[in-house]
Amino acid sequence: MRSKVVTIDRHIIDQERAHPAASGRFSALLYDIALAAKIISREVNMAGLIDILGATGDTNVQGERVQKLDAFAHEVIVKAMDHAGHLCCMASEECDDIIPIPERFEIGNYVLLFDPLDGSSNINVNVSIGTIFSVHQRVSPRGTPGTLADCLQPGLRQVAAGYVIYGSSTMMVYTTGVEGGVHGFTLDPSLGEFLLSHPAIRIPDPPARVYSVNEAYYARWGRGEQRLVDRFRGVNGEDGGGYKSRYIGSMVSDVHRTLLQGGIFMYPRDTRAPAGKLRILYEAAPLALVCAAAGGRASDGSRDILDIVPEGLHDRTPLFLGSAELVNLAERYLRER
Ligand code: AHG
Numbered sequence: 257m258r259s260k261v262v263t264i265d266r267h268i269i270d271q272e273r274a275h276p277a278a279s280g281r282f283s284a285l286l287y288d289i290a291l292a293a294k295i296i297s298r299e300v301n302m303a304g305l306i307d308i309l310g311a312t313g314d315t316n317v318q319g320e321r322v323q324k325l326d327a328f329a330h331e332v333i334v335k336a337m338d339h340a341g342h343l344c345c346m347a348s349e350e351c352d353d354i355i356p357i358p359e360r361f362e363i364g365n366y367v368l369l370f371d372p373l374d375g376s377s378n379i380n381v382n383v384s385i386g387t388i389f390s391v392h393q394r395v396s397p398r399g400t401p402g403t404l405a406d407c408l409q410p411g412l413r414q415v416a417a418g419y420v421i422y423g424s425s426t427m428m429v430y431t432t433g434v435e436g437g438v439h440g441f442t443l444d445p446s447l448g449e450f451l452l453s454h455p456a457i458r459i460p461d462p463p464a465r466v467y468s469v470n471e472a473y474y475a476r477w478g479r480g481e482q483r484l485v486d487r488f489r490g491v492n493g494e495d496g497g498g499y500k501s502r503y504i505g506s507m508v509s510d511v512h513r514t515l516l517q518g519g520i521f522m523y524p525r526d527t528r529a530p531a532g533k534l535r536i537l538y539e540a541a542p543l544a545l546v547c548a549a550a551g552g553r554a555s556d557g558s559r560d561i562l563d564i565v566p567e568g569l570h571d572r573t574p575l576f577l578g579s580a581e582l583v584n585l586a587e588r589y590l591r592e593r
């Protein structure tokens with residue numbers, strides 16, 4: 257048995273004590289994200305019952321008709337975060353424009369970017385899904401409404417990032433940057449508390465021989481991507497081999513496994529998605545920071561993901577993320593083409 261039980265709230269407060277200049281706002285912000293995660297988790301766990309409960313005429317807690325789970329998750333996060341005075345604006349994968357803070361609430365100094373429900377095509381088949389979040393400090397003047405410029409910052413400026421995975425357990429994993437490390441908390445549903453279960457996560461070194469990619473798109477990739485995967489498979493004259501393939505199709509789940517076991521997760525560009533599929537602000541950048549803080553790397557094939565300055569809220573990028581050794585290998589293959 258572990259010698260102490262640490263809740264996520266306690267952990268956030270302890271981490272803040274290590275930074276005496278911190279205002280307390282930042283801790284409160286992370287606490288509110290954890291609260292939103294618990295609400296979404298509860299609803300995700302009920303997902304398979306929606307039809308049954310709907311048939312008996314039941315409605316959800318707010319008395320609203322049951323709606324799509326990703327729209328629900330978006331609403332939960334906005335409502336949990338807009339009124340507490342931490343944020344100057346938000347942006348979500350589910351919304352075209354930035355989300356302002358309503359005038360009646362205090363305006364804060366942070367920006368929250370999020371993918372409310374990642375892997376949503378997996379909901380109906382009871383496979384793990386997640387929520388991804390990214391926090392920046394604002395760049396526009398304090399006390400004024402947040403702007404697009406506050407959202408369009410490179411990933412290396414993130415002050416916190418993380419994800420929640422709704423899997424066989426619900427876990428929240430977050431980092432406050434490379435020096436703060438990456439910490440994982442598992443939700444004890446009977447207590448309603450996230451408890452520290454994975455302190456100071458490091459990607460295993462040497463890495464597990466696991467690659468994770470949607471191989472059905474092989475014919476649409478460039479030569480470099482094809483040769484890289486040939487190498488993992490040990491075919492077409494490439495050495496290597498000895499690799500396993502794992503692909504869930506929920507990025508949060510594939511990245512979570514990559515963090516804990518090592519390996520590489522890839523979503524390359526292809527002829528149907530020439531800029532890649534994954535969004536820089538809501539998916540690639542936050543998970544790149546988590547990965548870097550756990551000793552790994554994330555690249556678009558030639559640049560570090562954390563260096564990319566997005567031009568639009570919904571910009572996409574190719575992504576190669578995981579054990580540094582394998583991400584470096586991917587870059588080498590893509591350079592050679
Ligand atoms: P979302 O559900 O937020 O739209 O994201 C889905 C993403 C990501 O989770 C996953 O890695 C990828 O789409 C899967 O795409 P393919 O089905 O093309 O493999």
Ligand code: MN
Nearest residue numbers: 371373374375
């Ligand atoms: Mn997503």
Ligand code: MN
Nearest residue numbers: 349371373374
């Ligand atoms: Mn999504």
